Amino acid sequence: MNLALATDADVPRLTRLVNRAYRGDSSRQGWTTEAHLLDGQRIDEEGLREMLAAPGAAILMCLGENDELLGSFYAQATGPKVYLGMLAVEPQGQARGVGKFLIRAAEDYGRQHGCTVSKMTVISVRHELIAYYERQGYRQTGATEAFPTDPRFGIPKQPLTLLVLEKPLT
Numbered sequence: 001m002n003l004a005l006a007t008d009a010d011v012p013r014l015t016r017l018v019n020r021a022y023r024g025d026s027s028r029q030g031w032t033t034e035a036h037l038l039d040g041q042r043i044d045e046e047g048l049r050e051m052l053a054a055p056g057a058a059i060l061m062c063l064g065e066n067d068e069l070l071g072s073f074y075a076q077a078t079g080p081k082v083y084l085g086m087l088a089v090e091p092q093g094q095a096r097g098v099g100k101f102l103i104r105a106a107e108d109y110g111r112q113h114g115c116t117v118s119k120m121t122v123i124s125v126r127h128e129l130i131a132y133y134e135r136q137g138y139r140q141t142g143a144t145e146a147f148p149t150d151p152r153f154g155i156p157k158q159p160l161t162l163l164v165l166e167k168p169l170t
Contacts, residue, residue: 001070001098003105006059011048013069014059014088018043021071021088023154029091037123038154043086047152051076051086056113060105062089062098073102075109082110082169084120103136107169116169121145121162130163138165 006014022034022042034042051057056077062070071089075082084106089098107118120138122130130140140163147160 001101002063003101004061004063006052006061006072008049008052010059010061010069011045011052014048014061014072015043015045017069017072017090018048018086018088021091033091034123034126034154037125037158037160038156040151040155042154044152058109060102060109062102062105071098071102073106075106077110077113077115080115081117081119081166082106082113082115084110084118099132100136107167111169118167118169120165122165123147124161124163125158130165133165136167138167140164141166 019042023038023040025035028035048059051074052059054076058075060073060075062072064070069090070093071087073084073088074086075084084103087099087102089102110118118138120133122133124130124144134140143164145162145164147156147162
């Protein structure tokens with residue numbers, strides 16, 4: 001596995017990966033699907049470009065042989081915290097260490113930018129995903145955030161809340 005930083009030229013393939021990993025029938029091939037919770041897309045090209053353009057932001061890509069895109073993870077360093085989001089792994093390639101590889105790379109990205117805490121939000125009813133992140137050292141803070149209402153990020157099938165998880169980077 002190789003690590004690369006996404007550029008604008010990677011946006012089309014990143015958009016396909018993220019949507020395959022989170023939504024629709026293809027996402028059901030992996031364990032990280034949100035298809036039972038949300039309809040619609042997870043992200044569009046415009047949204048990814050906005051994320052890439054944010055100050056302190058990067059999309060980390062895990063590449064396999066022949067630069068095959070295996071997974072991606074968003075990181076944005078802001079002050080003492082690095083926000084991590086939208087971990088996406090090719091559904092048929094899950095449970096092979098790509099997620100752990102990207103989590104470690106994103107935490108390193110935060111450290112390189114002077115961050116001392118890694119923060120993420122997870123849908124509160126995604127118990128298996130919360131447990132996965134807890135096995136990676138993340139802890140629930142007790143804080144919650146509202147789920148985005150912009151349909152560009154999906155249309156909830158039920159009321160959803162985001163839990164805030166953090167991990168010290170020391």
